[in-house]
Amino acid sequence: MLTTGPRGTHDIIPAEAKNWRRVEETARKICEVYHYGEIRTPIFEHTELFLRGIGETTDVVQKEMYTFTDRGNRSVTLRPENTAAVVRSYLEQKLYAEAQAAKLFYIGPMFRYDRPQAGRLRQFHQFGIEAIGPAGPSVDAEIIELAVRFFEKLGLKDLNLLINSVGCPKCRPQYRLVLQEFLQDKKDQLCGNCQSRYDRNPMRILDCKEEKCNQLSAGAPQMVDCLCDECAEHFAGLRQFLDAAKISYTLNPRLVRGLDYYTKTAFEIQYPLLGAQSAVCGGGRYDGLIEECGGPATPGIGFAIGLERVLLAMEKQALLDPAEDVVPVWVIPLGKEASLPAYSLLMRLRQLGISSDMDHGGRSLKSQMKQANRTQARYVAIIGEDEARTHQVTLKNMTTGEQALISADEAVKQLKQEMNG
RNA sequence: GUGACUGUGGUGAAGUGGUUAACACGGCGGAUUGUGGUUCCGUUAUGCGUGGGUUCGAUCCCCAUCAGUCACCCCA
Numbered sequence: 001m002l003t004t005g006p007r008g009t010h011d012i013i014p015a016e017a018k019n020w021r022r023v024e025e026t027a028r029k030i031c032e033v034y035h036y037g038e039i040r041t042p043i044f045e046h047t048e049l050f051l052r053g054i055g056e057t058t059d060v061v062q063k064e065m066y067t068f069t070d071r072g073n074r075s076v077t078l079r080p081e082n083t084a085a086v087v088r089s090y091l092e093q094k095l096y097a098e099a100q101a102a103k104l105f106y107i108g109p110m111f112r113y114d115r116p117q118a119g120r121l122r123q124f125h126q127f128g129i130e131a132i133g134p135a136g137p138s139v140d141a142e143i144i145e146l147a148v149r150f151f152e153k154l155g156l157k158d159l160n161l162l163i164n165s166v167g168c169p170k171c172r173p174q175y176r177l178v179l180q181e182f183l184q185d186k187k188d189q190l191c192g193n194c195q196s197r198y199d200r201n202p203m204r205i206l207d208c209k210e211e212k213c214n215q216l217s218a219g220a221p222q223m224v225d226c227l228c229d230e231c232a233e234h235f236a237g238l239r240q241f242l243d244a245a246k247i248s249y250t251l252n253p254r255l256v257r258g259l260d261y262y263t264k265t266a267f268e269i270q271y272p273l274l275g276a277q278s279a280v281c282g283g284g285r286y287d288g289l290i291e292e293c294g295g296p297a298t299p300g301i302g303f304a305i306g307l308e309r310v311l312l313a314m315e316k317q318a319l320l321d322p323a324e325d326v327v328p329v330w331v332i333p334l335g336k337e338a339s340l341p342a343y344s345l346l347m348r349l350r351q352l353g354i355s356s357d358m359d360h361g362g363r364s365l366k367s368q369m370k371q372a373n374r375t376q377a378r379y380v381a382i383i384g385e386d387e388a389r390t391h392q393v394t395l396k397n398m399t400t401g402e403q404a405l406i407s408a409d410e411a412v413k414q415l416k417q418e419m420n421g
Numbered sequence: 422g423u424g425a426c427u428g429u430g431g432u433g434a435a436g437u438g439g440u441u442a443a444c445a446c447g448g449c450g451g452a453u454u455g456u457g458g459u460u461c462c463g464u465u466a467u468g469c470g471u472g473g474g475u476u477c478g479a480u481c482c483c484c485a486u487c488a489g490u491c492a493c494c495c496c497a
Contacts, residue, residue, distance in 0.1 A: 059494080059495055059496085063422070112497095127497095282496070369458090384455060
């Protein structure tokens with residue numbers, strides 16, 4: 001079908017682009033304030049990067065990647081997320097050499113082969129930030145705060161911030177054993193999905209939506225209670241900073257992220273009204289990822305915000321600007337002789353930066369006036385046969401209805417004054 | 422990837438197995454010569470997502486397919 005885009009893709013037309021721009025500008029602005037610099041990496045990478053970075057057993061890698069072989073027989077993948085790629089770039093471009101911390105942000109499309117539904121597309125857009133280098137909990141707080149402020153700036157309300165600590169390679173394996181032990185005799189009663197999780201990723205069982213599994217896992221020991229000293233201290237530190245910043249959060253010991261690289265801090269911001277796809281921001285610390293990608297042991301933390309979901313949430317709260325097509329000045333040629341002088345007048349206006357337009361279809365004065373009216377024109381410059389001959393225009397003020405026959409030069413001068421003032 | 426529901430013009434939508442597919446908004450044209458926002462008039466889907474099938478005949482029945490929505494799953 002030539003008239004439909006690929007499944008799960010979406011066109012952003014002019015009426016919507018304005019709101020997208022506002023969201024993106026808000027992101028850029030806040031990143032500047034918090035000292036994060038923009039990074040633009042390719043939308044495809046070697047498949048290997050995602051296998052290693054995200055984790056081979058994750059759902060994202062196992063069933064959601066757009067992977068293909070290029071003409072040179074290399075396996076490449078459309079990025080399903082951007083943290084791995086940013087880390088790759090950080091190492092390849094040796095950003096560690098320039099400063100103690102690489103504080104980066106990105107905005108761009110991501111690709112996941114999912115079954116589409118509202119708030120879930122195959123090509124979607126993320127605004128994300130990464131702080132590579134710093135280890136202290138104040139960065140964790142800074143990042144979470146940035147996300148919260150971003151939503152505040154857009155005017156969004158009723159968001160829930162959930163935080164948890166998922167431990168580190170020192171304490172998580174031990175916790176897994178403790179958890180598996182707890183669930184051992186209940187294993188048969190878990191849902192099918194959770195039974196396979198038991199060995200692969202038992203922590204996800206805590207996250208299951210099945211009522212049955214919830215009951216079975218009730219009272220299970222929690223990661224936060226089994227953190228090693230370092231992780232516990234880090235988590236306590238984070239909470240202290242968040243409290244100081246007066247950012248309210250919910251401690252959710254069952255919050256687990258689906259990407260393997262997360263350590264210590266994990267967080268999510270939800271907008272419940274979005275239904276099943278309510279996570280509007282997700283992130284956490286990934287202290288092992290840089291090493292996993294072949295770099296020196298370096299801590300890092302970041303988040304990603306789903307922009308389509310942000311726009312949906314804004315729509316629900318009536319925060320979107322209405323689509324409107326505004327052209328403050330219309331030039332109206334009447335008849336063939338008028339089109340050349342009309343066009344040169346238009347050209348002069350545009351060179352002065354005055355947003356203006358004209359009809360190219362030779363339509364009637366009446367319909368051109370209508371058009372001007374629809375686009376909220378403040379002025380209309382009519383050029384008919386008489387005006388064309390004498391290098392004049394009839395300049396009409398659309399709000400007062402007054403009009404005057406003046407020279408083209410005079411019209412340009414007046415419009416320049418009016419439009420800049 | 423699983424299950425369910427939906428699919429009529431630019432938009433919101435009514436509708437029926439049988440000549441011309443309501444209505445509203447929008448668009449376009451007009452209501453005496455070159456003037457908008459109000460009003461009035463006219464016009465605007467050779468077509469009912471697409472492809473098959475059933476039938477004398479299908480937009481309305483069946484199948485497939487595509488797309489969307491909801492839930493699961495996953496996650497942003």
